[in-house]
Amino acid sequence: MKLVDLPNLSTKRIMALSESGINSILDLLNFFPRRYIDRTTVSPIRSLKGTGEQTTVVGRIQKIQQQGRGRKKRLEVIIRDNSATLKGVWFKGGYYIKRQFSKGQLVAFFGKAKKYGRYITMAHPEVDTLSDKSEVEDLQQIVPIYPGNKALSRTHTNSKLIHKWQKMILKHEKPPEFLPPPLLNEYNLPRRHRAYRMIHLPQSESEYKKAFARFKFEELFLFELSVAKTKQEVIERQAGHRFKNLGNHTRHFFNEELPFALTGGQKSALSDIKKDVRSGTQMNRLIQGDVGSGKTVVAIGAILMAIDNGYQAAFMAPTEILAEQHFRTLSKFLQPLGINIRLLVGNQTNSLRTDILTAIEGGNCNIVVGTHAVIQEEVRFHRLGLAVIDEQHRFGVKQRAEILTKGSHPHVLVMSATPIPRSLAMTLYSDLDISVIKGLPGGRKPVKTAVRPQKKHKEIYHFVEQELRDGGQAYVVYPLVEESEKMDLKDATAGYEKLKKQFPDFEVGLLHGQMKSEDKEAVMQQFVDNQLQVLVSTTVIEVGVDVPNASIMIVEHAERFGLSQLHQLRGRIGRGERQSYCILIHGPKVSREGRFRLRKMAQTDDGFEIAEADLKLRGPGDFLGTKQSGLPEFRVADIVEDQWILEQAKSAAWDIMKEDPQLDRPAHEELKKVFIPYYKERSKFYGMG
Incomplete structure (x- = not known):
């Protein structure tokens, strides 16, 4: 049966269906109702x-x-x-x-x-x-109501007509089943043809709910099967460099140079890394930790293991400002060890760039820190053994895959300071082993957070002045307004002029995204050296600036920020031994959602709890940026609401991949027909195809 066989299907309606992503009978069957009216x-x-x-x-x-x-x-x-x-x-x-x-x-x-x-x-x-x-x-009967849009409305293609078509299709067509019978039995799932009937022609509420659960399982199962296949191919195709020695650099750094004791979480993560790099299989590990949990020190440990075994390391950050921060941090920590570290970013002179590329290819450079420039074709490593990727979710899966082509399959260590809720980690990072660093390094105190209206500015500034006179430093952050850097800059510049008058006894600086890299670095260095006591900034300081003496974070128009962004900003303070304070200032009109975000920030400093709340508010696509992250746009499944189905689908998919990796068994014949084209499409994104 074809679409053209359906009654009342004019050329205009065919075009309207096509605009709605419906180009075949199967597409129409997969056009599910958005709700139901119970007229029983x-x-x-x-x-x-x-x-x-x-x-x-x-x-x-x-x-x-x-x-x-x-x-x-x-x-x-x-x-x-x-x-x-x-x-x-x-x-x-x-x-x-x-x-x-x-x-x-x-x-x-x-x-x-x-x-x-x-x-x-x-x-x-x-x-x-x-x-x-x-x-x-x-x-x-229970009447299905289908999603509408302008194209369907324009051609009077309403729910009643679509329902009539679905009845006719299900009378003549029987879509083949591809889920193996043992799965259908184990998870009590209806067969495919019956599930379509239960969704489009339900006899009860329980029927269509059961059918939706089946299609959610199907979507999540195929995705998890593709992730399991990807991981299997990485393991099979890419034997990892074996770092046998825990050499002098590693021992010297942790025994004599590190100025503080490692936390339990840091020790556990380093132990996981040591086990990975000695296994002979390529490491693909995610180090997940809250803001300020000490992930960079763990990364340094992995880098030193590589250098001790004669390999180079690459450290990749999503922005130049963060790459420069990591370069400074690594240089400070590793300078006593005589390790050659180079910074590779986009705005360098040709002569400097040539010098850096020559050092990397010749092996004189032990560590290269940079943005995505590190994985460009012209960068050739002498002997790359480890790639560290910071803030993974800002790169995307494909860019992570590209680093694998450098240096004969280096070990990969991914870091994220943005806590990823368990439901997302299960899907997005299923091909990675995960180490979680919990807790803060010794001596750090939790940041105290307060929510205040704009009319309290006078009292807030009085409190800030007391902190400044006591030797503290303060950030004042202005939001992005309608994603416009120009408007953002105008806000921050006006705030800068106002605060210079407000605090005449102190030095006030301004930092924004339109400044040249060297000017940004100069301002940040002045703040680090306490030559500036107040730093007025746009959201450019969300990541990158690490000033242990900074004890106050003021966020203007805090209701305009997302939860995760507010948490990242708060993470800029509380990095030393001083008690730190985050003050979230909101305008007179705050939405219900905005009030919820501000209240949640005041209630907890647990990044994972905040991330869960943020995910529920925004959904997975907005939380990470679906196209960047590699997370598919699921048609019916919701990885937040459907975690129990996700866990079932993951367990089933990984069991099948372990038992029958090529899907050659007779019971998997129909599954293979569906999975191969699905996986080819996914592989293009992962950089594996």
């Missing part, structure tokens, strides 16, 4: 309370009348059953709707029943005309 019960009119309950009533038309004038003109149709009367009201289109009614006609109204005056009323009810009461049973 017909209520006597007298039984209705008129509180907005949705129901069906059946009666004969007693009166048809138009009331009011001009724009307020409305059509009223009064019907009566054996118990009472009900009024149907249409505020628009009454002239045309009136034509379908006649006095004494038997009709069914479906809608929300509300009481106005002495009448129970339904506004714009759905209407069915009946020849006799025996037809009432045909109305008593």
